[in-house]
Amino acid sequence: MAPRKGNIMTVRDDVKVLDATVRDGGLCNNFEFTDEFVTELYKTNIKSGVDYMEFGYRASKKLFDPKRYGKWKFCDEEDIRSIVGDNISDMKISVMADVGRCDFKEDFVPKSESVIDMVRVACYINQIPAAVEMINYFNNLGYETCCNIMAISQADTEQIDEALEMIGKSKADVIYLVDSYGSLYPETAGRLAKKYLETGEKYGKLIGFHAHNNQNLAFANTIETLSYGVSYLDATASSMGRGAGNCAMELLLGFLKNPKYNLYSLLTFLEKYMLPLKESGVVWGYDIQYMLTGQLNRHPREAMAFTAEKRTDYCEFYKSLLDNF
Amino acid sequence: MAPRKGNIMTVRDDVKVLDATVRDGGLCNNFEFTDEFVTELYKTNIKSGVDYMEFGYRASKKLFDPKRYGKWKFCDEEDIRSIVGDNISDMKISVMADVGRCDFKEDFVPKSESVIDMVRVACYINQIPAAVEMINYFNNLGYETCCNIMAISQADTEQIDEALEMIGKSKADVIYLVDSYGSLYPETAGRLAKKYLETGEKYGKLIGFHAHNNQNLAFANTIETLSYGVSYLDATASSMGRGAGNCAMELLLGFLKNPKYNLYSLLTFLEKYMLPLKESGVVWGYDIQYMLTGQLNRHPREAMAFTAEKRTDYCEFYKSLLDNF
Numbered sequence: 001m002a003p004r005k006g007n008i009m010t011v012r013d014d015v016k017v018l019d020a021t022v023r024d025g026g027l028c029n030n031f032e033f034t035d036e037f038v039t040e041l042y043k044t045n046i047k048s049g050v051d052y053m054e055f056g057y058r059a060s061k062k063l064f065d066p067k068r069y070g071k072w073k074f075c076d077e078e079d080i081r082s083i084v085g086d087n088i089s090d091m092k093i094s095v096m097a098d099v100g101r102c103d104f105k106e107d108f109v110p111k112s113e114s115v116i117d118m119v120r121v122a123c124y125i126n127q128i129p130a131a132v133e134m135i136n137y138f139n140n141l142g143y144e145t146c147c148n149i150m151a152i153s154q155a156d157t158e159q160i161d162e163a164l165e166m167i168g169k170s171k172a173d174v175i176y177l178v179d180s181y182g183s184l185y186p187e188t189a190g191r192l193a194k195k196y197l198e199t200g201e202k203y204g205k206l207i208g209f210h211a212h213n214n215q216n217l218a219f220a221n222t223i224e225t226l227s228y229g230v231s232y233l234d235a236t237a238s239s240m241g242r243g244a245g246n247c248a249m250e251l252l253l254g255f256l257k258n259p260k261y262n263l264y265s266l267l268t269f270l271e272k273y274m275l276p277l278k279e280s281g282v283v284w285g286y287d288i289q290y291m292l293t294g295q296l297n298r299h300p301r302e303a304m305a306f307t308a309e310k311r312t313d314y315c316e317f318y319k320s321l322l323d324n325f
Numbered sequence: 326m327a328p329r330k331g332n333i334m335t336v337r338d339d340v341k342v343l344d345a346t347v348r349d350g351g352l353c354n355n356f357e358f359t360d361e362f363v364t365e366l367y368k369t370n371i372k373s374g375v376d377y378m379e380f381g382y383r384a385s386k387k388l389f390d391p392k393r394y395g396k397w398k399f400c401d402e403e404d405i406r407s408i409v410g411d412n413i414s415d416m417k418i419s420v421m422a423d424v425g426r427c428d429f430k431e432d433f434v435p436k437s438e439s440v441i442d443m444v445r446v447a448c449y450i451n452q453i454p455a456a457v458e459m460i461n462y463f464n465n466l467g468y469e470t471c472c473n474i475m476a477i478s479q480a481d482t483e484q485i486d487e488a489l490e491m492i493g494k495s496k497a498d499v500i501y502l503v504d505s506y507g508s509l510y511p512e513t514a515g516r517l518a519k520k521y522l523e524t525g526e527k528y529g530k531l532i533g534f535h536a537h538n539n540q541n542l543a544f545a546n547t548i549e550t551l552s553y554g555v556s557y558l559d560a561t562a563s564s565m566g567r568g569a570g571n572c573a574m575e576l577l578l579g580f581l582k583n584p585k586y587n588l589y590s591l592l593t594f595l596e597k598y599m600l601p602l603k604e605s606g607v608v609w610g611y612d613i614q615y616m617l618t619g620q621l622n623r624h625p626r627e628a629m630a631f632t633a634e635k636r637t638d639y640c641e642f643y644k645s646l647l648d649n650f
Binding site for chain 2: 004008185186187188213215216217218219220221223224227248250251254255263264267268270271275288291292295312313314315318319
């Protein structure tokens with residue numbers, strides 16, 4: 001294993017924390033956050049020292065009917081500006097664009113006209129050429145760009161090597177390791193991070209990590225990959241995110257030693273906004289069914305259905321997963 | 326860091342899983358489990374391949390009034406036998422004896438007359454001589470013995486070195502690293518485990534790890550220390566245990582590669598017994614207040630009081646913790 005970069009007592013200036021609450025959390029409530037929620041989260045993130053706030057997806061309105069989703073699935077410029085004005089803060093703003101699910105040539109204005117700083121291109125490992133096309137397009141528009149390769153725990157090692165070479169040669173600023181299924185362990189996440197970091201060093205890219213909490217390892221995997229040199233760290237308030245959720249922002253900010261990060265505002269936000277959201281019936285977070293799909297390195301879709309049906313027959317569910325391998 | 330022992334795909338025959346649900350979980354419900362619960366847990370552990378089941382404490386009846394606690398605070402021989410008979414299974418039975426809180430010379434019969442296999446002696450680092458006296462006494466009676474040094478995250482490195490030498494020279498079979506405050510990170514837990522493992526190699530002892538989940542790292546720390554050679558792993562059903570709870574048995578058994586371990590019975594037990602226990606109002610598990618005491622390397626007592634009062638003013642709580650450093 002590569003040596004650790006920095007140590008548990010010190011600050012690394014390359015570290016950037018990205019709040020993905022509205023984007024990944026939006027998958028739990030159809031992106032239907034109140035403006036008050038998003039505004040208060042924006043203010044909280046600024047006070048907490050968060051480096052990037054992701055407002056949502058910029059999805060195609062041809063493929064997805066805007067009447068059927070909250071506005072953060074589309075992240076229109078005017079909707080972001082209604083929250084942040086011209087965003088005079090030091091915190092940067094990102095949106096996510098999925099390969100094959102956005103009209104990137106129509107829906108993005110040049111960075112000079114946009115309040116967005118960074119576009120994160122999400123793809124599966126078989127979509128790298130399409131991702132590279134988008135990344136280079138956004139780079140030419142003036143945006144910072146990331147390539148988030150999803151579901152990496154199901155990809156083959158040789159495929160990953162090739163994908164990293166292709167993205168290495170693109171104009172991406174950051175390459176993200178994404179544990180979509182929450183099936184990585186710190187040891188395996190660390191090993192993959194090392195591979196990404198080698199590409200990063202070769203091509204001058206920074207590396208990011210996006211965790212899911214299926215096996216209660218989102219925070220552990222985040223700080224493990226951080227320790228080897230990963231710089232961009234995704235987290236969400238109360239770990240809100242699809243299925244088992246993500247790395248909790250409160251755990252991450254409590255761990256990082258840079259004094260710019262602090263917990264006070266976030267703790268108040270958790271009480272005033274995240275507890276009521278949970279009480280209102282929005283469901284996310286670690287649970288047995290997500291643990292099982294994580295252990296089996298599977299997409300959480302069956303676990304999400306199990307959750308939606310309020311089932312608790314874990315053993316039957318487990319047997320059904322094993323039947324469908 | 327020491328090299329990892331074995332790898333993530335293989336079986337290590339030195340690994341032993343200990344179920345501490347009734348003992349550490351008993352701290353959440355005053356040890357008032359029904360006989361049905363304990364009997365079903367016993368059967369479940371056997372079917373799951375668990376190596377040891379801890380039935381509780383053997384506390385002094387002079388110091389603790391038996392009328393005010395459930396019977397598993399005392400673990401009388403006849404009470405254990407009423408569940409397990411002569412325990413004809415391969416699973417071994419343990420009880421915990423706290424230094425200074427048990428009458429060990431009066432309350433233990435020789436192993437040949439007992440259904441108990443192992444006595445785990447729990448102590449703080451300033452109580453090692455008393456622990457060694459008890460360990461040697463239990464060894465002479467014929468029991469396997471552990472020394473569980475609690476609250477290790479607050480102990481000084483030189484103290485730990487000296488304590489390990491003293492226990493190394495005792496008759497203890499196993500030395501446990503205990504993260505009572507849930508404040509270790511995988512990196513720090515791994516570093517401590519390495520120190521324990523060096524003593525273990527020197528004196529022929531095995532090493533154990535007991536986690537708490539304050540920072541959602543109980544499972545991560547358990548498998549991290551395991552990877553360096555720790556053999557005895559504590560876990561509890563649904564992570565039931567004081568405050569933020571322990572390493573979840575279901576996470577651990579799902580991770581271990583030895584085919585003797587399996588999840589089927591445990592998943593049924595979780596549905597039939599752990600969910601109703603939670604619904605009945607017994608409270609444990611990861612929550613913001615425990616995260617904060619873990620981050621600050623503090624005893625969880627203030628967080629337990631905050632929980633009991635059903636408070637959610639996390640920011641005020643955090644400020645009060647910082648006031649009392």
